[in-house]
Amino acid sequence: MAFAAAPALADTTVEFWHSFSGASGEALDQIIEKFEAANQDIDIQAEHIGNYNDIVAKLQAAIPAGQAPDAVIMEVTRYGLFAERGVLIDLTPYLDADPLKDDLFDYAREVGVYKGKNYIIPFNNSTPVLYFNKAILERAGYTEEPSLKTFDDILEVSKTVTEKLGSEGIYGIAAPGQFARWGLVMSNDSDLIDSVSGEILIDAPNTVEAYEWMSSLVHEQKVASPDGVTEESNGRDAFYAGKAAILMNSTGDYGSTKSAVGDDLEVRPMPCNKVCRVPIGGAGIGILSSAEKEVQDAAYKFISFAASPESNALWFAATGYMPINKKTTEQPVAAEALETQPGIRVAIDQLPFAKGRPRPPVVTWMRSTEYPTWQAMALGQRDVSEALAEFAERTRQEEMRLN
Structure with missing residues (x-):
């Protein structure tokens, strides 16, 4: 099958640490499978590390040991520590060249900015x-x-x-x-x-x-x-x-x-x-400065795919995390979730008084x-x-x- 063959044919491997298990982990697996099917030269090696605190602790230990991943989920108040230390790259050049930037909600774009630069692209945002x-x-x-x-x-x-x-x-x-x-x-x-x-x-x-x-x-x-x-x-x-x-x-x-x-x-x-x-809580995906340039490019390609309307709709319907893409709710799976799961709309309704936190x-x-x-x-x-x-x-x- 194509999914099984893709990793073997991949030219570039991206090691990706995340915090999702259960229904969220299953939804992430689906997004990765769809990405790899469309990009058979890239293999996303996803590893569940634990919660946000676990990721911070393991990352702090992995960096000096030269064992850090290529991409990582970073909670929206914690990534400033790693941006300040040069661990994360500035994603602004990638985002500026990506049509995705015009599709992100303002709140979703804002949570990834620290000192005027984009260090994470939102994936899962919440209240x-x-x-x-x-x-x-x-x-x-x-x-x-x-x-x-x-x-x-x-x-x-x-x-x-x-x-x-x-x-x-x-x-x-x-x-x-x-x-x-x-x-x-x-x-x-x-x-x-x-x-x-x-x-x-x-x-x-x-x-x-x-x-x-x-x-x-x-x-x-x-x-x-x-x-x-x-x-x-x-x-x-x-x-x-x-x-x-x-x-x-x-x-x-x-x-x-x-x-x-x-x-x-x-x-x-x-x-x-x-x-x-x-x-506003949740997290986004950042790319580490220690990764090779071609791996950084591949990681951003995955990040952009994960924030697309199709991927974000799958994620929203499966988890309840807020849409980050303005076109998400136009997707059939998201529209069905809003129709059949009324509780999923509450966080969206709270957006007018949602506030970003310091980072x-x-x-x-x-x-x-x-x-x-x-x-x-x-x-x-x-x-x-x-x-x-x-x-x-x-x-x-x-x-x-x-x-």
């Missing part, structure tokens, strides 16, 4: 959304859908579910993961780092207030399980298993969430507590350090104001060191 299990809410006594627009709304519903169904091991809400936490801070009219000025806002009053509310869900109100704090995937898995009524998570997990929860799944926008604002090198450090800080607050081990004040000061010191 957090609010998922809930309508069967659980009905069992808790809700005959009509309750409001889930503010922190108070969400807490009230979470308390009701926990009071009514807690004896069965069902919690009202899963402890919010890092992407959702960033979204909840934005919803409270703040940020962690200002994306324009670079000001550290970790200890700003509205940031502190948002973390106090998030932490209270676990150690004070006890409507979220501490298991989802120490291991964030536990909260998601509890929602999948019908053990939590509400989950705030990436739209990119729509496919796996729908598979787990089925027709009981409902998708709504993130809360607008003080303002309506959500972060300087300090963000990579800040995000990894946020995890233990969050755990200490959510588990009631540290006062929120004190913990965030210390975290903010350490972030400012790290920023000075990196600069």
